[in-house]
Amino acid sequence: MRISTGQLYDRSIRAVLKNQDELSDVQQQLSTGKKLLRPSDDPVGTAQVIRLTEEIDLIAQYNKNNNLLTSSIAQEETILGNVTDNIQRARQLMIQAGNGVLSAENRSAIGIEIGQIRDQIFDAMNSQNASGEYIFAGYQSATPAFSYTAGASGNKYAFEGDQGINEIRVSNTFSLAMNTSGQTVFEDVYARLTGDITSTSGVTSASSIITAQSEFDQFHEQNYDPVTAANNEYQIDIISATEVSITNLGTGNVVGTEIFASGTPFNFEGQDFTIDGSVGDSVNFILQKPEKKNITETLNDFYTNLSDENISDKDYEEGIRDALVGVDNSLTSILDSISMLGSKMNTAQSVLEANLDLEITHKSARAEIEEVDYAEAVSELSKQEAALQAAQATFSRVTGLSLFDYIS
Numbered sequence: 001m002r003i004s005t006g007q008l009y010d011r012s013i014r015a016v017l018k019n020q021d022e023l024s025d026v027q028q029q030l031s032t033g034k035k036l037l038r039p040s041d042d043p044v045g046t047a048q049v050i051r052l053t054e055e056i057d058l059i060a061q062y063n064k065n066n067n068l069l070t071s072s073i074a075q076e077e078t079i080l081g082n083v084t085d086n087i088q089r090a091r092q093l094m095i096q097a098g099n100g101v102l103s104a105e106n107r108s109a110i111g112i113e114i115g116q117i118r119d120q121i122f123d124a125m126n127s128q129n130a131s132g133e134y135i136f137a138g139y140q141s142a143t144p145a146f147s148y149t150a151g152a153s154g155n156k157y158a159f160e161g162d163q164g165i166n167e168i169r170v171s172n173t174f175s176l177a178m179n180t181s182g183q184t185v186f187e188d189v190y191a192r193l194t195g196d197i198t199s200t201s202g203v204t205s206a207s208s209i210i211t212a213q214s215e216f217d218q219f220h221e222q223n224y225d226p227v228t229a230a231n232n233e234y235q236i237d238i239i240s241a242t243e244v245s246i247t248n249l250g251t252g253n254v255v256g257t258e259i260f261a262s263g264t265p266f267n268f269e270g271q272d273f274t275i276d277g278s279v280g281d282s283v284n285f286i287l288q289k290p291e292k293k294n295i296t297e298t299l300n301d302f303y304t305n306l307s308d309e310n311i312s313d314k315d316y317e318e319g320i321r322d323a324l325v326g327v328d329n330s331l332t333s334i335l336d337s338i339s340m341l342g343s344k345m346n347t348a349q350s351v352l353e354a355n356l357d358l359e360i361t362h363k364s365a366r367a368e369i370e371e372v373d374y375a376e377a378v379s380e381l382s383k384q385e386a387a388l389q390a391a392q393a394t395f396s397r398v399t400g401l402s403l404f405d406y407i408s
Helices: 005-032 043-097 104-125 182-187 213-223 295-307 313-370 374-399 403-407
Strands: 146-148 157-159 167-169 175-177 195-201 205-210 233-240 243-248 254-259 266-268 271-276 282-287
Touching: 043 104, 043 167, 043 295, 043 313, 104 146, 104 295, 157 182, 157 295, 175 313, 182 313, 195 205, 233 271, 254 266, 271 282, 295 313
Parallel strands: none
Antiparallel strands: 146 157, 167 175, 195 282, 205 271, 233 243, 233 282, 243 254, 266 271
């Protein structure tokens, strides 16, 4: 086969250029640390690298979300911890206020501190995060969670938010709540359960007082009927000089009998009744509807009682009982919320650790595909340099051949 001089030059040039290109690729691999310089180098590997990079970037975003979440949890824990301290101080003052030897001035002094505690807790309930959002307002985070209306006929402290929970994704399959609604923490707290005498028949006098709140609460929770009001009314009948029977007027069932002496207290399910009457007389009492009252409303009611110089001893004592049950129920609700925050923090930390492990795995897999093996690349560089030098030397020798040189 005849090879023309032009073909010889073309082949030699292509050989030199090919070796230069391969040498350049190896040099670029060494300088960038990347084995895949273009998708055509390894189409399948390039696709895997793209997918792994997307996963790594996603995990990085999840970790940022996790940091935001833990910061939010820490802030909420701090707020609720401060509220708890304030409530516990208020409880100490309530017990102190029950001392029968306190003067009106003493009560007023306690009332001043109770008012300060109330205001501090109200401010905490309207706490904002770094973005200016109200933490306990649910989805209505642009406006305060709680409002105060001095002239309101009923409750003066009202929840203005909703029960919305803003969730943030911390992994491919897991999301956690960023906030806790003030409805759950502060608003959905039951006030003291009570039962009141509604009417009497024939008796000279009748009064009642709850002396064992937990026993009465259990009876109330087991028997209160939110649908049929008649089932919540009971009648105490004096059936002999030494005994009374208690009947549910709605069902007609006799729910108990107690030893009786006219004018002497007897206890029924945690409630003491003092009835001055005789056989055939009766007293009706009713289980009151359970009501919810947030901690600021409870403290405000107690503050009002402390400031009222004309309040009766009975009403004052009832006010203390109401306040103590209210703060205890509020403490239970807040401590439950703090416990949930702690659980959420542990979950967030566990997810973060799993994400970090997964990130390391993905990065290792990506490195196996795209990162250069320096020992192999240096060896390849030496080989390509030798090949290029050989091609250049061959080109010089071949292009230097000429018939005229031979004749001469």
